[in-house]
Amino acid sequence: MANPQKETGYTAIANELLEHIVQTKLNGTQFRVLLFVIRRTYGFQQKAAELSLSFIANGVGIHRNSVHTTLKQLEAMQIITITHKAATTPQKIAVEKDYQKWITVNAAVHKSVDSTVNQSIDSTVNESVDSNAAAVPESIDSTVNQSVDRTVNESVDQKRNRKRNIEKNILCACPFFETLWAEYPNKKGKAKVTQKAMWEMNRLGYEKLHRALERYQAEKPAWQHWQNGSTFFNGGYLDYLDESAGKEQTNGTTGTDDTSDDWKRLFEKCRI
Incomplete structure (x- = not known):
């Protein structure tokens, strides 16, 4: 029976950071790799640790290539930072505890929406003022709604495609x-x-x-x-x-005559 005790070791992490992690939309692999990084850094009272791809893969139980991809994703989202002292040394990984710097999927969508909406408003306002000032409010509302709908739909489609690709990879793998x-x-x-x-x-x-x-x-x-x-x-x-x-x-081939060994060697040489 498992009987973990804090006396045998524990990982100290700020509640505020932990609460933000569980609220962040990460896929299963990203979440597992992030927890492993936290375990090997904060769990050893360190801000950063040298962690090779193979070490993480063995610790998490996933393929080394998946670890490489996931680390790049977490780095791009600015949830972790990765540095190299030299090409021959393992990469040094740290958690970016300033979670306001994190770029999550939702944040990226909102940023894209805000940018698109602002551009649309500026463009529509300028064109409407020149042509018909009275029609500006209605035109702005229409353009903003269209921009929001288009951005949200594109985000949903991307998630669906990503889910299809994941399911396809699972089906292609050998389950046993x-x-x-x-x-x-x-x-x-x-x-x-x-x-x-x-x-x-x-x-x-x-x-x-x-x-x-x-x-x-x-x-x-x-x-x-x-x-x-x-x-x-x-x-x-x-x-x-x-x-x-x-x-x-x-x-x-299991015969016991004197030529059996020679026959086996010939068979091995000719076999494809």
Whole structure:
């Protein structure tokens, strides 16, 4: 049973800042990465900390590329600041506690609306004064309403498109890949597993991949190094699928005659 206690460590953060964070419209990944940054800075009584992409990815449990994208988004929103001492050192990340500097989606929309409305008012007023001063108020109201509606609609469309893209990426991913990765002994090159490989693993299904992994673990000689995770999941598992195992048994590769080893070496050389 979990039993966290403040005596074993806690993160001190101003209530005002915490309340503003929960009121800020962030997506799930942005919120998780921001909390991790707070944990590694304020949680260690520091204003900033050197945090690599891989360190954050392992801590949050998401892909390294997703961490990179999310940090850029939070930096663009001015919720965090990122600095580099040198190209070879990890990036130093800090939370911008002056939340009035934050540029959120809502703030950007309001700013765009205000700018569009002001431009429209100025343009309409100038044109109306020249043509018909009596029609100015009605023209201003119409232009302002049209500008607000257009900006709000564009913002809604952008959110819908972003949601569609997120759902598309989820559908394209292999839902059981994380389980397989956790089972694999040599966890190297996770970021190098291609989207095409993900699709193919989706098509084969978890059970087939799990049996292939078990077969590889059983057949691998003790002296042989484990394949990198990226190598195995990008196609190395094909040699250990049920179909491949069945062909080897049918062709008599498990025979005990003196030529079996030579035959195996030839088979390995010719196999694609």
